[in-house]
Amino acid sequence: DQQRTFKVWASDQQIYGPISLQTLKIWAQERRIDCQTWIFSSDTQKWLHANKVEGLSELLSRESAAGAEDTGMISHGHASEFVKADDLRSFDALVGMGKNDLETLISCCEVVTMCRGNHLCHKSDPADCMFFIIQGQLNAVIPSAVGEEEVLGQICEGQFVGEMSIFSQGERSADVVAITDATLLKIDITHLNAMIDKHANLAARFLLSVGRNLTQRIIQMNDD
Numbered sequence: 394d395q396q397r398t399f400k401v402w403a404s405d406q407q408i409y410g411p412i413s414l415q416t417l418k419i420w421a422q423e424r425r426i427d428c429q430t431w432i433f434s435s436d437t438q439k440w441l442h443a444n445k446v447e448g449l450s451e452l453l454s455r456e457s458a459a460g461a462e463d464t465g466m467i468s469h470g471h472a473s474e475f476v477k478a479d480d481l482r483s484f485d486a487l488v489g490m491g492k493n494d495l496e497t498l499i500s501c502c503e504v505v506t507m508c509r510g511n512h513l514c515h516k517s518d519p520a521d522c523m524f525f526i527i528q529g530q531l532n533a534v535i536p537s538a539v540g541e542e543e544v545l546g547q548i549c550e551g552q553f554v555g556e557m558s559i560f561s562q563g564e565r566s567a568d569v570v571a572i573t574d575a576t577l578l579k580i581d582i583t584h585l586n587a588m589i590d591k592h593a594n595l596a597a598r599f600l601l602s603v604g605r606n607l608t609q610r611i612i613q614m615n616d617d
Protein backbone atom coordinates (compact mmCIF):
# COMPACT_ATOMS: atom_id res chain seq x y z
CA ASP A 394 0.00 0.00 0.00
CA GLN A 395 2.86 2.36 0.75
CA GLN A 396 4.25 1.83 -2.77
CA ARG A 397 0.93 2.40 -4.53
CA THR A 398 0.11 5.90 -5.70
CA PHE A 399 -3.11 7.28 -7.09
CA LYS A 400 -4.46 10.05 -9.28
CA VAL A 401 -7.92 11.55 -8.87
CA TRP A 402 -10.09 12.83 -11.71
CA ALA A 403 -12.07 15.48 -9.86
CA SER A 404 -15.44 16.96 -10.77
CA ASP A 405 -13.70 20.14 -12.01
CA GLN A 406 -12.24 17.93 -14.77
CA GLN A 407 -8.73 18.24 -13.31
CA ILE A 408 -6.41 15.35 -12.38
CA TYR A 409 -4.81 15.55 -8.93
CA GLY A 410 -1.89 13.42 -7.77
CA PRO A 411 0.01 11.26 -7.45
CA ILE A 412 -1.09 10.79 -3.84
CA SER A 413 -0.83 7.99 -1.30
CA LEU A 414 -3.62 5.67 -0.19
CA GLN A 415 -3.62 7.42 3.20
CA THR A 416 -4.28 10.78 1.54
CA LEU A 417 -6.98 9.15 -0.57
CA LYS A 418 -8.66 7.87 2.62
CA ILE A 419 -8.51 11.34 4.18
CA TRP A 420 -10.15 12.83 1.09
CA ALA A 421 -12.88 10.18 1.31
CA GLN A 422 -13.51 11.05 4.98
CA GLU A 423 -13.70 14.73 4.04
CA ARG A 424 -16.12 13.75 1.23
CA ARG A 425 -13.93 15.33 -1.39
CA ILE A 426 -14.34 12.09 -3.35
CA ASP A 427 -17.27 9.68 -3.53
CA CYS A 428 -18.01 6.20 -4.85
CA GLN A 429 -18.22 7.38 -8.47
CA THR A 430 -14.99 9.44 -8.51
CA TRP A 431 -12.51 8.09 -11.06
CA ILE A 432 -9.21 6.92 -9.51
CA PHE A 433 -6.05 5.83 -11.34
CA SER A 434 -3.94 3.27 -9.48
CA SER A 435 -0.25 2.84 -10.20
CA ASP A 436 -0.33 -0.92 -9.57
CA THR A 437 -3.16 -1.75 -12.00
CA GLN A 438 -2.49 1.12 -14.44
CA LYS A 439 -6.26 1.49 -14.81
CA TRP A 440 -8.92 4.09 -14.05
CA LEU A 441 -11.56 2.70 -11.68
CA HIS A 442 -14.48 4.14 -9.73
CA ALA A 443 -13.34 4.82 -6.18
CA ASN A 444 -15.61 2.11 -4.76
CA LYS A 445 -13.62 -0.44 -6.79
CA VAL A 446 -10.23 0.58 -5.38
CA GLU A 447 -8.80 -1.94 -2.92
CA GLY A 448 -8.41 -0.38 0.52
CA LEU A 449 -10.91 2.39 -0.19
CA SER A 450 -14.23 0.70 -1.04
CA GLU A 451 -15.23 -0.21 2.54
CA LEU A 452 -14.46 3.29 3.84
CA LEU A 453 -16.49 4.92 1.05
CA SER A 454 -19.44 2.65 1.78
CA ARG A 455 -19.41 3.75 5.43
CA GLU A 456 -19.07 7.44 4.54
CA SER A 457 -21.86 7.22 1.97
CA ALA A 458 -24.19 5.54 4.45
CA ALA A 459 -23.32 8.10 7.14
CA GLY A 460 -23.95 10.98 4.76
CA ALA A 461 -27.33 9.63 3.76
CA GLU A 462 -28.28 9.08 7.40
CA ASP A 463 -27.17 12.57 8.48
CA THR A 464 -28.75 14.59 5.70
CA GLY A 465 -31.15 12.36 3.83
CA MET A 466 -29.14 13.01 0.65
CA ILE A 467 -27.54 10.48 -1.65
CA SER A 468 -24.75 11.63 -3.94
CA HIS A 469 -24.59 10.23 -7.47
CA GLY A 470 -21.28 11.77 -8.48
CA HIS A 471 -20.41 13.93 -11.47
CA ALA A 472 -23.46 15.83 -12.67
CA SER A 473 -22.48 15.65 -16.35
CA GLU A 474 -23.44 11.98 -16.35
CA PHE A 475 -27.03 12.77 -15.30
CA VAL A 476 -27.92 16.38 -16.14
CA LYS A 477 -27.90 18.16 -19.50
CA ALA A 478 -27.95 21.85 -20.42
CA ASP A 479 -31.66 21.71 -21.25
CA ASP A 480 -32.40 20.69 -17.65
CA LEU A 481 -31.30 24.20 -16.57
CA ARG A 482 -33.53 26.09 -18.99
CA SER A 483 -36.18 26.46 -16.27
CA PHE A 484 -33.84 28.61 -14.15
CA ASP A 485 -34.71 32.23 -14.82
CA ALA A 486 -31.41 33.28 -13.23
CA LEU A 487 -29.48 31.37 -15.92
CA VAL A 488 -31.33 32.84 -18.91
CA GLY A 489 -28.80 34.10 -21.45
CA MET A 490 -26.23 31.40 -20.81
CA GLY A 491 -25.43 29.28 -23.86
CA LYS A 492 -25.27 25.51 -24.01
CA ASN A 493 -21.48 25.40 -23.60
CA ASP A 494 -21.60 27.62 -20.52
CA LEU A 495 -24.35 25.55 -18.95
CA GLU A 496 -22.46 22.33 -19.63
CA THR A 497 -19.34 23.80 -18.03
CA LEU A 498 -21.38 24.85 -15.00
CA ILE A 499 -22.87 21.36 -14.73
CA SER A 500 -19.39 19.81 -14.87
CA CYS A 501 -18.53 21.68 -11.65
CA CYS A 502 -21.51 20.16 -9.82
CA GLU A 503 -22.63 16.83 -8.43
CA VAL A 504 -26.11 15.33 -8.45
CA VAL A 505 -27.86 14.50 -5.19
CA THR A 506 -31.29 13.01 -4.58
CA MET A 507 -33.40 12.98 -1.45
CA CYS A 508 -36.67 11.48 -0.32
CA ARG A 509 -39.74 13.33 0.90
CA GLY A 510 -39.47 14.35 4.56
CA ASN A 511 -35.67 14.42 4.70
CA HIS A 512 -33.61 17.50 5.53
CA LEU A 513 -31.36 19.11 2.96
CA CYS A 514 -29.76 21.10 5.79
CA HIS A 515 -30.42 22.26 9.34
CA LYS A 516 -30.33 25.75 10.81
CA SER A 517 -26.80 26.64 12.00
CA ASP A 518 -25.15 23.96 9.81
CA PRO A 519 -21.92 25.17 8.16
CA ALA A 520 -22.81 26.83 4.85
CA ASP A 521 -20.34 25.75 2.18
CA CYS A 522 -22.47 24.93 -0.87
CA MET A 523 -25.62 25.84 -2.79
CA PHE A 524 -28.17 23.78 -4.70
CA PHE A 525 -30.16 23.97 -7.94
CA ILE A 526 -33.61 22.36 -7.69
CA ILE A 527 -33.91 20.20 -10.81
CA GLN A 528 -37.01 18.33 -9.68
CA GLY A 529 -39.16 18.43 -6.56
CA GLN A 530 -40.25 20.90 -3.91
CA LEU A 531 -38.74 21.90 -0.56
CA ASN A 532 -39.75 24.14 2.34
CA ALA A 533 -37.50 26.57 4.18
CA VAL A 534 -38.55 26.51 7.84
CA ILE A 535 -37.46 27.90 11.19
CA PRO A 536 -37.69 25.23 13.92
CA SER A 537 -38.75 26.05 17.50
CA ALA A 538 -37.96 24.53 20.86
CA VAL A 539 -41.55 23.29 21.26
CA GLY A 540 -41.51 21.39 17.98
CA GLU A 541 -43.47 23.87 15.87
CA GLU A 542 -42.11 25.23 12.61
CA GLU A 543 -42.48 28.56 10.87
CA VAL A 544 -42.56 28.04 7.11
CA LEU A 545 -40.59 30.80 5.42
CA GLY A 546 -41.38 29.75 1.89
CA GLN A 547 -41.43 27.01 -0.70
CA ILE A 548 -38.53 26.32 -3.06
CA CYS A 549 -39.50 24.76 -6.39
CA GLU A 550 -37.98 23.48 -9.61
CA GLY A 551 -35.95 26.14 -11.37
CA GLN A 552 -34.88 27.86 -8.15
CA PHE A 553 -31.72 27.97 -6.03
CA VAL A 554 -31.41 27.21 -2.35
CA GLY A 555 -28.51 27.99 -0.05
CA GLU A 556 -27.03 30.58 -2.39
CA MET A 557 -26.34 32.98 0.49
CA SER A 558 -23.61 30.56 1.58
CA ILE A 559 -21.64 31.33 -1.58
CA PHE A 560 -21.16 34.87 -0.25
CA SER A 561 -21.31 34.50 3.54
CA GLN A 562 -19.75 31.05 4.12
CA GLY A 563 -21.25 31.26 7.60
CA GLU A 564 -24.12 29.16 8.95
CA ARG A 565 -27.46 28.09 7.50
CA SER A 566 -30.26 30.45 8.52
CA ALA A 567 -33.06 27.86 8.33
CA ASP A 568 -33.91 24.20 7.95
CA VAL A 569 -34.69 23.06 4.41
CA VAL A 570 -36.96 20.01 4.15
CA ALA A 571 -38.06 18.06 1.08
CA ILE A 572 -41.85 17.95 0.77
CA THR A 573 -41.55 15.70 -2.31
CA ASP A 574 -38.80 13.44 -3.60
CA ALA A 575 -36.21 15.77 -5.11
CA THR A 576 -33.24 15.88 -7.47
CA LEU A 577 -30.71 18.67 -7.03
CA LEU A 578 -27.41 19.93 -8.36
CA LYS A 579 -24.87 20.78 -5.69
CA ILE A 580 -21.91 23.12 -6.12
CA ASP A 581 -19.58 23.69 -3.19
CA ILE A 582 -17.04 26.41 -2.49
CA THR A 583 -14.10 24.25 -3.60
CA HIS A 584 -15.55 23.60 -7.05
CA LEU A 585 -16.78 27.17 -7.39
CA ASN A 586 -13.25 28.42 -6.72
CA ALA A 587 -11.95 25.99 -9.35
CA MET A 588 -14.48 27.41 -11.82
CA ILE A 589 -13.33 30.95 -10.96
CA ASP A 590 -9.72 29.96 -11.70
CA LYS A 591 -10.43 28.13 -14.94
CA HIS A 592 -13.55 29.86 -16.30
CA ALA A 593 -13.42 33.36 -14.84
CA ASN A 594 -15.94 34.96 -17.22
CA LEU A 595 -18.51 32.22 -16.68
CA ALA A 596 -17.99 32.33 -12.91
CA ALA A 597 -18.48 36.11 -12.86
CA ARG A 598 -21.75 35.90 -14.81
CA PHE A 599 -22.98 33.02 -12.65
CA LEU A 600 -22.22 34.83 -9.39
CA LEU A 601 -23.87 38.00 -10.70
CA SER A 602 -27.00 35.98 -11.55
CA VAL A 603 -26.98 34.36 -8.11
CA GLY A 604 -26.56 37.76 -6.45
CA ARG A 605 -29.48 39.24 -8.39
CA ASN A 606 -31.65 36.25 -7.54
CA LEU A 607 -30.78 36.58 -3.85
CA THR A 608 -31.48 40.33 -3.89
CA GLN A 609 -34.90 39.79 -5.46
CA ARG A 610 -35.75 37.20 -2.82
CA ILE A 611 -34.77 39.56 0.03
CA ILE A 612 -36.83 42.41 -1.51
CA GLN A 613 -39.84 40.10 -1.85
CA MET A 614 -39.51 38.95 1.76
CA ASN A 615 -39.38 42.56 2.97
CA ASP A 616 -42.47 43.46 0.90
CA ASP A 617 -44.36 40.54 2.44
